[in-house]
Amino acid sequence: MSDARNQARAVLEGPDIHRALTRIAHEILERTRGAESVVLIGIPTRGATLAHRIAGRIAQFEGIKVPVGAIDVTMYRDDLRLRPARPLGRTELPPDGVDGRTVVLVDDVLYSGRTVRAALDALNDVGRPRAVQLATLVDRGHRELPIRADYVGKNLPTSKSEKVKVFLEETDGRDAVVLIKEDDR
Amino acid sequence: MKHHLISTGDLTRDDALLILDTAEELARVSQRSIKKLPTLRGRTVVNLFFEDSTRTRISFEAAAKRLSADVINFSAKGSSVSKGESLKDTALTLEAMGADAVVIRHSASGAPHRLATWVRGSVVNAGDGTHEHPTQALLDAFSIRRRLGRLEGLKVAVVGDVLHSRVARSNVLLLHTLGAEVTLVAPPTLLPVAVETWPCQVSYDLDAVLPKSDVVMMLRVQLERMNAAYFPSAREYSRRYGLDRDRFARLHDDAIVMHPGPMNRGMEISAEVADSPRSTIVEQVTNGVTVRMAVLYLLLGGSEPAIGGAE
Numbered sequence: 001m002s003d004a005r006n007q008a009r010a011v012l013e014g015p016d017i018h019r020a021l022t023r024i025a026h027e028i029l030e031r032t033r034g035a036e037s038v039v040l041i042g043i044p045t046r047g048a049t050l051a052h053r054i055a056g057r058i059a060q061f062e063g064i065k066v067p068v069g070a071i072d073v074t075m076y077r078d079d080l081r082l083r084p085a086r087p088l089g090r091t092e093l094p095p096d097g098v099d100g101r102t103v104v105l106v107d108d109v110l111y112s113g114r115t116v117r118a119a120l121d122a123l124n125d126v127g128r129p130r131a132v133q134l135a136t137l138v139d140r141g142h143r144e145l146p147i148r149a150d151y152v153g154k155n156l157p158t159s160k161s162e163k164v165k166v167f168l169e170e171t172d173g174r175d176a177v178v179l180i181k182e183d184d185r
Numbered sequence: 186m187k188h189h190l191i192s193t194g195d196l197t198r199d200d201a202l203l204i205l206d207t208a209e210e211l212a213r214v215s216q217r218s219i220k221k222l223p224t225l226r227g228r229t230v231v232n233l234f235f236e237d238s239t240r241t242r243i244s245f246e247a248a249a250k251r252l253s254a255d256v257i258n259f260s261a262k263g264s265s266v267s268k269g270e271s272l273k274d275t276a277l278t279l280e281a282m283g284a285d286a287v288v289i290r291h292s293a294s295g296a297p298h299r300l301a302t303w304v305r306g307s308v309v310n311a312g313d314g315t316h317e318h319p320t321q322a323l324l325d326a327f328s329i330r331r332r333l334g335r336l337e338g339l340k341v342a343v344v345g346d347v348l349h350s351r352v353a354r355s356n357v358l359l360l361h362t363l364g365a366e367v368t369l370v371a372p373p374t375l376l377p378v379a380v381e382t383w384p385c386q387v388s389y390d391l392d393a394v395l396p397k398s399d400v401v402m403m404l405r406v407q408l409e410r411m412n413a414a415y416f417p418s419a420r421e422y423s424r425r426y427g428l429d430r431d432r433f434a435r436l437h438d439d440a441i442v443m444h445p446g447p448m449n450r451g452m453e454i455s456a457e458v459a460d461s462p463r464s465t466i467v468e469q470v471t472n473g474v475t476v477r478m479a480v481l482y483l484l485l486g487g488s489e490p491a492i493g494g495a496e
Contacts, residue, residue, distance in 0.1 A: 072210065075222045075223070075224040075252075075482070075486075076222070076223060080486055080487055081487065081488050082488055083487055083488055084487040084488055084489050084490070084491045085482060085483045085484075085485075085486035085487030085490070085491040086491070087203060087206065087207065088206075088207055088210040088211070089210070090210060091210065091213055091214075121223070125217070125219045125222075126217060126219070
């Protein structure tokens with residue numbers, strides 16, 4: 001599809017993302033009484049990047065080192081058979097694991113909720129957390145499962161025909177959340 | 186549509202790297218307490234073994250089970266095959282049972298290729314005659330990459346009974362695709378016709394090749410196939426082509442020794458070499474399960490296979 005047909009609009013720029021993550025970090029500290037026994041687990045690839053950023057802020061605010069990890073959910077997805085088999089992401093758990101901890105799952109965009117469901121299953125196979133919470137940079141609505149986020153960077157009303165793309169410095173060279181409108185042909 | 190894994194020659198560089206990278210991630214799963222993944226739930230994998238091979242069958246079985254697939258083991262002994270059923274009829278029976286993948290080991294080269302024309306599911310070659318054994322080559326490449334960190338530009342010597350070895354052919358094709366330089370070392374009687382058309386060097390002199398090699402892959406002398414006199418005596422073979430302590434000492438310090446197993450200790454490889462820390466023989470077995478998981482996932486995990494040759 002040509003660019004002329006696609007309208008891309010940045011809904012969050014670098015500073016907005018920074019502020020959103022700062023707020024999420026504060027909220028996590030507030031709601032978990034100083035991030036006690038918290039583990040941040042990102043969903044690759046961008047969720048994992050965001051988890052590291054949030055951990056960095058928590059360290060900066062309170063001087064606490066929160067364990068960070070990543071969990072790949074590809075093998076647990078319910079839509080595997082709708083597309084060709086895809087490459088796997090990296091799973092990296094903190095050395096002390098997740099048993100008895102409060103796991104905060106981190107993803108970039110919350111949409112149908114299916115990725116989070118897969119992540120809950122994947123988490124179940126690596127340990128038994130005391131509680132699981134969910135942080136997302138963008139909540140774009142249209143949930144298909146009874147799942148909601150505990151920490152939201154920005155609620156973004158979208159239509160299903162639109163696409164939300166998150167760019168992050170570490171992987172994409174810049175920070176932005178872009179809403180792409182695909183016009184009907 | 187890409188469907189089967191019959192020859193490593195069908196794999197592009199990207200296919201092969203996708204398998205190795207997938208296996209690398211799956212290796213992490215093998216380290217945790219719950220090793221099972223739900224990915225192939227409801228899929229059926231048939232292990233169709235016309236030749237004895239405990240280790241390959243068990244490896245495929247473990248791989249399929251770790252991905253939650255249902256596994257049916259079918260061995261020719263004591264089955265309808267011993268009553269004279271043809272490969273085609275066996276295939277149609279499996280088809281009727283709803284096999285999503287058939288892993289086949291057969292003494293006839295080309296059997297998996299024929300099978301692929303009769304069944305709808307994916308066919309994985311687990312060794313056919315003297316032709317190929319692609320998952321063995323993949324696990325060898327994976328083991329090399331894990332030990333030495335790369336494959337590109339490595340010098341690999343494949344030593345021994347190349348003539349009867351499906352492992353050698355699959356390895357030459359795959360390692361060539363992945364950028365390694367392979368040298369086959371064997372007595373002239375144990376080299377196949379037209380070996381000069383293979384993408385590799387050939388040498389009769391193990392002692393000349395050893396000091397230049399990063400990887401030495403010893404092949405099993407297939408005594409069961411030695412119905413003609415390929416070499417004067419086992420002792421003479423061992424003296425010229427066996428990897429013993431003295432030859433091992435001539436390898437450079439980082440070089441590794443591999444063997445697809447089962448070994449004839451004292452024949453092509455001495456016990457001391459086989460058990461040294463620079464031998465990868467035990468981890469090759471562990472890696473076998475991981476690599477076969479990757480292959481089954483990539484063939485069966487999605488709406489269509491992500492790797493393999495087209496039929």
